[in-house]
Amino acid sequence: MQENIRNFCIIAHIDHGKSTLADRLLEETGALDKRELKEQTLDSMDIERERGITIKLNAVELNYKKNNKDYLLHLIDTPGHVDFSYEVSRSLAACEGALLVVDAAQGIEAQTLANLYLAIEHDLTIIPVINKIDLPNARPEEVKQELIDAIGFSPDEFIYTSAKTGEGIPELLEAIVDRIPAPTGKDNNKLQALIFDSVFDSYRGVIVACCVKEGTLKVGDKIEFMETKATYDVTELYVTTPKEVKKDYLEAGDVGYIVASIKDINDVKVGDTVTLAKDKADKPLPGYIPMKSMVFCGIYPIEANKFEDLREALEKLKLNDASLTFEPETSSALGFGFRCGFLGLLHMEIIEERISREFNIEIIATSPNVSYEVVLTTGEKIIISSPAELPAKEKITSILEPYIKTNIISPAEYIGPLMELCQDKRGTFINMEYIDKTRVNIHYELPLSEIVYDFFDKLKSYTKGYASFDYEFIGYRESNLVKMDILLNGEQVDALSTIVHKDFAYQRGKKVVESLRKLIPRQLFEVPVQAAINGKIIARETIKALRKDVLAKCYGGDITRKRKLLEKQKEGKKRMKQVGRVEVPQEAFLAVLKMED
Amino acid sequence: MKSAYIHIPFCSSICSYCDFCKFFYNGDLVDKYIDSLIMEIKDNYKGEELDTIYIGGGTPSSLDLKQLDKLLSFISNSLKVSKDLEYTIECNVMDITLEKLELFKKYNINRLSIGIESFNKDILSFLERDYTKEDIIEKISQAKQYFTNINIDLMYAVPNETLDILKEDILEFLKLDIPHISCYSLMIEDHTKLGIKDTNYISEDLDYSMYKLIEDTLEENGYDHYEISNYSKPGYESRHNLCYWKNHKYYGFGLGASGYIANYRYTNTKNLNKYLNGNYIAEKEIITKELNASNYAILGLRTKYGINKKEFKDNIGEDINQYFDTSDLSENDDSFYLDKSKWYIENSILVKFI
DSSP: OGEEEEEEEEETTSSSSSSHHHHHHHHHHHHOOOTTOTTTOOSSHHHHHHHTOOSSSOOOEEEEEEEEEEEEEEEEEOOSGGGGGHHHHHHHTTOSSEEEEEETOOOOOOOHHHHHHHHHHHHHHEEEEEETTSSSSHHHHHHHHHHHHHHOOOOGOEEETTTTTTTTHHHHHHHHHHOOOOOOOOOTOOOEEEEEEEEETTTTEEEEEEEEEEEEEETEEEETTTTTTTTOOOOEEESSSSSSEEEEETTTEEEEEEEEEEOOOOOOOOEEEEEEOOOSSSOTTTOOOOOOOOOEEEEEEESSGGGGHHHHHHHHHHHHHHTOEEEEEEEETTTEEEEEEESHHHHHHHHHHHHHHHHHHOOOOOOOOOOEEEEEEOOOEEEESGGGGOOOOGGGGEEEEEEEEEEEEEEEHHHHHHHHHHHHOOOOEEEEEEEESOOOOOOOOEEHHHHHIHHHHHHHHHHOOOOOOEEEEEEEEEEEEEEEEEEEETTOGGOEEEEEEHHHHHHHHHHHHHHHHHHHHSSSOEEEEHHHHHTTTEEEEEEEOOOOOOOOOGGGGHHHHHHHHHHHHHHHTTEEEETTTTEEEEEGGGGOOOOOO | OOOOEEEEEEEESSOTTSSSSSOOOHHHHHHHHHHHHHHHHHOOOOOOEEEEEEEEOOOGGGOHHHHHHHHHHHHHHHHHEEEEEEEEEEEEEEOOOOHHHHHHTTTOOOOOEEEEOOHHHHHHHHHTTTOHHHHHHHHHHHHHHHOOOOEEEEEEEEEOOOOOOOOOOOOOOOOOHEEEEEEEEEOTTTTTTTHHHTOOOOOOHHHHHHHHHHHHHHTTTTTTEOOOEEOOTTTTTOOOHHHHHHTTOEEEETTOEEEEEEEEEEEEEEOOOHHHHTEEEEEEOOHHHHHHHHHHHHTTBTHHHEEHHHHHHHHHHSSSSHOOOTTTTTEESEEEEOOOOGGGGGHHGGGGGG
């Protein structure tokens, strides 16, 4: 049976048609008919659909017949964004093959390339697929040549598809069966199942998505997670087709879901190995890395009495998302909230959006920051995830910040501006490769904090949107960093404090106070806005007192209109946070980030 | 029910800033309109004795003598009025003629409201008002032969206006010796000529300086600042407008007019055809206790009189300071009110009352 199994995933850039292609495979294999096939079935969260990206993984089992032989295809969906590269690597580890889907008009992009390299590292068989050949501006032959030049495919490996029209899909399915090797585990070996995802179900607890690499797993077995040592009794096993189909057992090569009344998401770590408690595997599958938050921000309810609701929301989100971390934090400006850790900026935005959308809690998020390693004069080393935690200057020997290495793929004509941008962001040039005649992959080492700051926006504007970008974490390095405080009406607003490089402090301080002056509406009194380092003021602006806020003319009939106006104003006020005597709009807390140079 | 507003939606020219309900004057249409208006009043007026009547627009004075006579005589014959009736009609400067003044007098109109807006040539042309300072002086002196209770509308915060221009406008006004003035800072509305041209407001700070200049100068000259935009000599407050601001009930007749009767506020259709066909009311809003309480605040706090304690309690059933947080307000024996220094930023305070 195992020789008829094919486990594969799809690697594609956002918008290059991964989800549509997946839908088409579902349709072609008869897993779902057209009526059932809501557009893009695999992306189940609204936000995913709206943003056209995949956040949570899904695995689907497809039945396919070729030459009278029945095949079982497991399509394992992968997130497409760099924030989730570890999750990607785990789902790649569950597969023997990958479809590299590239848009016939746009060619390959940085994130795709990064994920492709990951797949190659995992020894996956890659099937290059040139998609969207129905587009009027498609240039499949050029894109093909690019891929040959950049990655070294041979010309006859390529499959051309249009996920939109269905063209090429039968050929693609044949290639999957012919080229991707079957998994090679043995049913009678000790159980090793790779966890590549988990989802929370309010009735059944945490459900584990896994790929059985070796051995057999049956309902009733007591399982152990090798990293967390947690044990549970399996109550249910199933696969999705994409409908749920119950199974009595899963054996080597199978991709399915384990239900075991798991209450605590922390027991289930992506990348961990499931084995049998009584008959343990000698060692776990390779590749497990505990996930580490790279980007942090404070999240506070606008209404103080929503603190418990916010905690509940975060707990619920965490049930489905082990990489989200949070702990209570108190800010003198914002009250009670949480310091939250994320894999990256996109992850952060998604969580913030889900809190307000799914849980209806109005929140203020402070500007994001990275974590720092601080070496104290005592020799002790601490890690801080918030500027507020930075000890006094006299107690610090040095501060280290996280560095990353970039893949910036861009048309060659932007090399100049891109290098300028990276230099400005304290980057160190490593090298540069030509992917094809017109495009380069530029490698720099950069402080992550600069990426968090405004790198994405800059990158887009410097290259008219043509460059794509990906990074990997390479370690902590010492930098000359200082904490910059912001004072509103003479009071320090802890939520606006940032850690900046000393050489940039003056310039950034000036810009922050300037943009705060523009973003904070006039108050009933004059409000000074200041930036300070170690108590020394480095920049100042003044928000003038409110002078006019009145509907000058008001006849009897205008009362309805006047009320509407006031209601709107009240709504706006709701989104403000009272900081001391000053009402500060939500956007102001991100002002530290969003500045024009 | 002590008051009635009657709307005449016709004008002989359209000003650049105006977003009231108005149409170009057209004799035929006006005749039909007056018939319809008379029908509406007949159908809805319940016979109460009225303290104030206000004919506004549009430009009521744009009607010809015959049309005015028809309307005014109907009002005289059908509406019951009290002995100290305040009866206002709005007039355009250039519509003032001896014949019209005499007609107004004949039907017991005792207050004129004249839209002057400015004496300055450039401001008048910006607002598309077709007269000069000399015209104003001449017409006002005519009007004063018949009426003492006169209001003048003045506009400020017009683009390119300076404090000096405004100062000059106020001085010209003072020379006229008129007992009431409404000073409005220009509002740029979406569907007006100015709105369409993307006109910008003057700066908030200049606007405020102008407001203060007006207040200081008028107060020095014996005018009482009794509502955000209104000043009067003692005894000349607009009783009709105070009816709105005290949250009292009133009829609104005519196209686009609004009224407050029984337990609801209503707004008439702005569609002339519908109106001529007798479909008067477009919207009705039931005034719940909450809405009513908040209307007392939104309206009352515009005036120096504030919210009357007894009236509030009689209508809402609770004391104001039980019902609302009154910490932003001042208090005297009769009422809670907003200190004058806060009037020009009242919205930021009123949001707490909705």
